[in-house]
Amino acid sequence: MDTKLEYRVAKRAFSSSARANVIACSAFTLTLCSTSPLAADSTRLEEVVVSGVADPRMGSLLTSTEIRTTSAEEQITLPLSIGSLADALPGVSLNGQGGLFQSYSMRGFSRWRIRTEISGVPILTDRRAGNSLSFVPPELIDTIQVNMGPASSLYGSGAMGGVMNVSLLNPNQTSVSVSASSIANAREASLKTPINKFTSLVGSIREASNGKSGDGTPLNTSFEQSTVYVRNKSYVNDTEVSTEVLVSNGNDIGKSSALFPNTRVTHYPYDNHRLLNFRATTPNNWFLQTYAHQQEWASETLRDSGLKNTSDYSSMTIGGLVSRTSQSDQSTQRYGLDVTRRYGVDITETTAEPEAEIAFRNVVNDGTEWTAGLFWERTWYLNGLSLQGGFRADRAEAQVASSSTNHSDINLQLKANWQLTSAWDLTVELGSAYRLPTLSELYFEGETPRGRLLGNNALQSEETVGAQLTLLYDVGDTAFEVTASANRVDQYIERILLSDGLESYRNLDSGDLWGIDGQISRRNNNVEHILSWQWQHGESSTGETIADLPPPSVRYATSWRRSRYALGMDLRYRFSRNRSGPGERALASAAIFGVSAEWIINPEWTVKTSVTNSLNKNYRTSATLQAPFDMGRAINVKIDWRP
DSSP: OOTTHHHHHHHHTTSGGGGGGTTTTTTOOOOOOTTSTTTTOGGGOOOOOOOTTSOGGGGOTTSOSSOEEEOSTTOOSOOSSHHHHHTTSTTEEEESSOSTTOEEEETTBOGGGEEEEETTEEOOOOOTTOOOOTTSOGGGEEEEEEEESOOHHHHOTTOSSEEEEEEEOOOSSOEEEEEEESSTTOEEEEEEEESSSSEEEEEEEEEEOOEEBTTOOEEOOOEEEEEEEEEEEEEETTEEEEEEEEEEEEEEEEOOOTTTTTTEEEEEEEEEEEEEEEEEEOTTOEEEEEEEEEEEEEEEEEETTSOEEEEEEEEEEEEEEEEEEEEOSSEEEEEEEEEEEEEEEEEEEEEEOTTSOOEEEEEEEEEEEEEEEEEEEEEEEETTEEEEEEEEEEEEEEEETTEEEEEEEEEEEEEEEEEOSSSEEEEEEEEEEEEOOOHHHHHOEEEETTEEEEOOTTOOOEEEEEEEEEEEEEETTEEEEEEEEEEEEESOEEEEEEETTEEEEEEOSEEEEEEEEEEEEEEETTEEEEEEEEEEEEEETTSOBOTTOOOOEEEEEEEEEETTEEEEEEEEEEOOBOOOOTTBOOBOOEEEEEEEEEEEOSSSEEEEEEEESTTOOOOOSOOBTTOOOOBOOEEEEEEEEOO
């Protein structure tokens, strides 16, 4: 199995030979380690059998031509977060202030404009930087699947830039891993084991201290985290049933900032999550899912004046999905209903001033968000041509006490794929999406790690219409894919600076986002080469640069494997970006170079090493004014034992 698999899978999805596999393999979840320079040995990679209980929407033919996939299995650079894993995919970039909670963007869409899921469960939080999956250690991840482009026709509110779905491990053999890094004294121990033929368990304990940037500046990157994930899969009267339970507890999580440590110190005293997910697939292709996600976390900011602000957050998300897929020789059809409700959203602020009484205040009390939608899609197969169409009717609402905002919407998606030759494919897509403002954007008023924030209850829902043109080439050991995308966004919600230390939100009349990204891979015997690139641009109707745009970048990775040994190299060059949005700075160019090595001692023991940022470059991953420099050179070691 090689890097080109993601393109082959996409290509086969439109061929007549694959129509019988559309249902069972709708998620396209095959292990792909294209982000790791050590992914060249097909004997080391295992094919993941796609479970029938995977979210059927993830494999929809209405999503992007390619489902870009990465895996943590071969990632040996000790990534802190899911964002740092997905960052290797073209079109995905890191965003925010760094550290464990660093978020990501897709083709210029950031924050809550990306639908983020774990095994089909939407992850909804109150973090101003966007939905973070930091409570899931990378060691627990099987695959990260990214579908780019407007996808509200299937997913409803929030899927403006696309969908990121994380699948967790289901190990079929026991393994124990320990890892350590020279920077921030990061360390981790994990266990992956099948309990019986129905049940598996994965656990991780990890922690880190404060690190340093390339020039030695202290970084607030400490954390402690313990996570347990249990999965059970069985059959009841030919119905496949899967139950997943995830428990994650985090403590003393530092938040990096350009103001640390002289002006402001921010950390999260706790970050606790409980997730339950139940899925079932019947023999006649009905799919049922119910889930619950409970979260409690807090942020604490200490300023040089001695003022300390603490905000405690809690909420519960419940929901469900029911859908059915049917097929014939000429078409595939899917329809369904999904409902998500987030309730009990409470935010309590505590302010402690030197030699003064502690003041308490409910910033948000018993807030509620919910969305419900009916969706339908159909794909018609013609000679060398596939046509798809779909729509979704939605109702969404956000409410606090007697104040509320709501939005009704119908979103459409159209797609055409031509198999030009046995090697070339051309795909054209057109879709729409929307996003209801969050409770924080609407109603929050209080202190945050960035300063004081004032919500705007007059905000309107964002809406976008986007088009994509994808050219795909796949023959032999070479694969090439390039996508040009363009999106018009109306009522774009932008964070603005009202005065020094006071921020709020506003709607822009309209804005445009466009860009190009892609990847080419080539394998020759034991050597594999990967070249990827991305360029994004965005501006409002008044000519202002839209915030959170990544700088243009190019990545080249190569690997060599012989017998039990492997060497790899990863070079990323990020061009400078002088134009910046509100609350942002210009970014200088940077070359980030990494190397890796692997030694399979015997079938039981494997040692992996890597050096990240080996040139010790001092650079920022985000243009946000408070974004710190990234961590400097790090030497990482990981030992795997499979008894």
